[in-house]
Amino acid sequence: MTESRPRTRIQKKNRKAILDAALEVFSQYGFRGSTLDQIATAAGLSKPNLLYYFPSKEAIHIELLSGLMDTWLDPLRALDPAGNGKAELLAYMRRKLEMSRDYPRESRLFANEILQGAPRMHDAIKGDLKELVDRKAAVIQSWSAAGEIAQINPWHLIFSIWSLTQHYADFEVQIGLILEGRENDPYPEAERYLETLFEKLLAP
Amino acid sequence: MTESRPRTRIQKKNRKAILDAALEVFSQYGFRGSTLDQIATAAGLSKPNLLYYFPSKEAIHIELLSGLMDTWLDPLRALDPAGNGKAELLAYMRRKLEMSRDYPRESRLFANEILQGAPRMHDAIKGDLKELVDRKAAVIQSWSAAGEIAQINPWHLIFSIWSLTQHYADFEVQIGLILEGRENDPYPEAERYLETLFEKLLAP
DNA sequence: GTCTATATTAAGATAGAC
DNA sequence: GTCTATCTTAATATAGAC
Numbered sequence: 001m002t003e004s005r006p007r008t009r010i011q012k013k014n015r016k017a018i019l020d021a022a023l024e025v026f027s028q029y030g031f032r033g034s035t036l037d038q039i040a041t042a043a044g045l046s047k048p049n050l051l052y053y054f055p056s057k058e059a060i061h062i063e064l065l066s067g068l069m070d071t072w073l074d075p076l077r078a079l080d081p082a083g084n085g086k087a088e089l090l091a092y093m094r095r096k097l098e099m100s101r102d103y104p105r106e107s108r109l110f111a112n113e114i115l116q117g118a119p120r121m122h123d124a125i126k127g128d129l130k131e132l133v134d135r136k137a138a139v140i141q142s143w144s145a146a147g148e149i150a151q152i153n154p155w156h157l158i159f160s161i162w163s164l165t166q167h168y169a170d171f172e173v174q175i176g177l178i179l180e181g182r183e184n185d186p187y188p189e190a191e192r193y194l195e196t197l198f199e200k201l202l203a204p
Numbered sequence: 205m206t207e208s209r210p211r212t213r214i215q216k217k218n219r220k221a222i223l224d225a226a227l228e229v230f231s232q233y234g235f236r237g238s239t240l241d242q243i244a245t246a247a248g249l250s251k252p253n254l255l256y257y258f259p260s261k262e263a264i265h266i267e268l269l270s271g272l273m274d275t276w277l278d279p280l281r282a283l284d285p286a287g288n289g290k291a292e293l294l295a296y297m298r299r300k301l302e303m304s305r306d307y308p309r310e311s312r313l314f315a316n317e318i319l320q321g322a323p324r325m326h327d328a329i330k331g332d333l334k335e336l337v338d339r340k341a342a343v344i345q346s347w348s349a350a351g352e353i354a355q356i357n358p359w360h361l362i363f364s365i366w367s368l369t370q371h372y373a374d375f376e377v378q379i380g381l382i383l384e385g386r387e388n389d390p391y392p393e394a395e396r397y398l399e400t401l402f403e404k405l406l407a408p
Numbered sequence: 409g410t411c412t413a414t415a416t417t418a419a420g421a422t423a424g425a426c
Numbered sequence: 427g428t429c430t431a432t433c434t435t436a437a438t439a440t441a442g443a444c
Contacts, residue, residue, distance in 0.1 A: 008427095010427080011427090014427090027319075028319065028320055028321060029234060029236050029237065029320060030233060030234050030236075030237045030316075030319075031237070032233050032234075032236070032237030032238075033233065033234045033235070033236030033237035033320070034236075035418080035419060035420085036419070036420065036421085037418085037419075037420095045428085046428070046429060046430090047419095047420085047421085048421085048422080048423095048428075048429070048430085049427070049428050049429075051420085051421065051422085052427065052428075053427095055421095056420080056421080057419095057420065057421090108319055111315070111319060111374070111375075112234075112319060114374070114375050114377055114378050115231075115232065115234075115312055115315060115316060115319075115374060116232055116233060116237070117232060117377055118377050118378065118381075122377075122381070125377075125378055125381045125382070126381045126384070129378075129381075129382065130381060130382050130384070133382050152397065152400065153393055153396070153397050155382065155383060155386070155387075155393075156390075156393055156394060156397035156398075157397070159371060159372075159375075159379065159394075160368055160371075160397070160398075160401065162371070162375075163367045163368050163370075163371030163375070164364055164367050164368065166367075167363060167364075167366070167367030167371075168363075170315070170318070170319060171315075171318050171363075171366075171367070173318055173321055173322050173326075173329075174318050174322065174329055174333075175363065177322075177326070177329045177330045177333075177334060178329070178333065178334045178337050178338075178359070179359060180330070180334070182359070183359075186360075189357055189359075189360055190360060190363075192357070193356065193357050193360035193361070193364070194360075194364075196356065196405070197364065197401070197405050200404045200405050200407075201400075201401050201404050201405065203404075212409095214409080215409090218409090239436080239437060239438085240437075240438065240439085241436085241437075249410085250410070250411065250412090251437095251438085251439085252410075252411070252412085252439085252440080252441095253409070253410050253411075255438085255439065255440085256409065256410075257409095259439095260438080260439080261437095261438070261439090
């Protein structure tokens, strides 16, 4: 995926600026709704100069997505079968919530890709992601069987952790408007609320 | 919003076909990522004929969104202050899950609009939606005070009902790929899982 | 009401000077 | 490496015949 390795300092800086600008634009408008003009402007470069660094609009998008999948799955990979079930799952939820807070654009880029039918992530979801989820679902089932946590459907448990945490990034605008005048930063309350929710849900 | 009322049967039929096609396309690609060509093809009409019924691409989008807001809020409006707290909230969750199952495109249209910064729904969210949510949050608080349900943040409770149910529509592709070979239809399990979750969360 | 033809602008991408 | 100029295609929208 990273065949062309940047050499000079200026190349590194510009590639980084382009990817950051593209993340900003793609995460808001999706692939087809974004234009090279927007990305070039956001990156402070001309359109042809942008295409000096990347061969096409699609190449930028693919570069972003392929970098994303790994980062996105790291918290789930970190779920330790040897650890305590409830503690591990709560820690996973907290890490996912932190990612929504710290990387909301990445979350929205992913959401856009799925909404559009996952044309570029289809294989990664069907392959690596499914395989990882199935593996971790078995771990969760073993925690249930050992009486560490309640008997619950592990796949839907994972979906619920995803949806509850990513919602704060993906629907940030809506949440901000509804909580206006009440909570400037929804995350502290979100963490308290979700901790309570999963404590109660997982209690055997 | 509905200034031009269709007269003839054929007008009604074509307007409906256009709005249905537009829902299909907009919900997948967002406003900017969708083209009139796609919508016209999906509706079985020529592009100029489509623009005979609607003055512009934006007019179609606005028509869809303004129809959506009301339908979307009906289940929350139905939350009855006189009813039993836990039963009312579980019924709300079930209605929202049914909407994800029966109207997934509407859910994705809404998700796309929020992801793009809610340019056309901003005022409706800040106005009607916020007002309704604040009102129902007070109802939920009164249920907590009366000991009918646990003490929990009512705003985040509402967010959690939205995220958990809408996730099955918005991330349908991802869920389908992960559950492939396991559950053809995720909704029966989703309902069981979410019932358990909210039973445990709301128990005083 | 519906179509073909077309005007007009925007978008992805390239050529070639510096 | 970066720019201006430009090619080409696609997109919104309109004109005008039928």
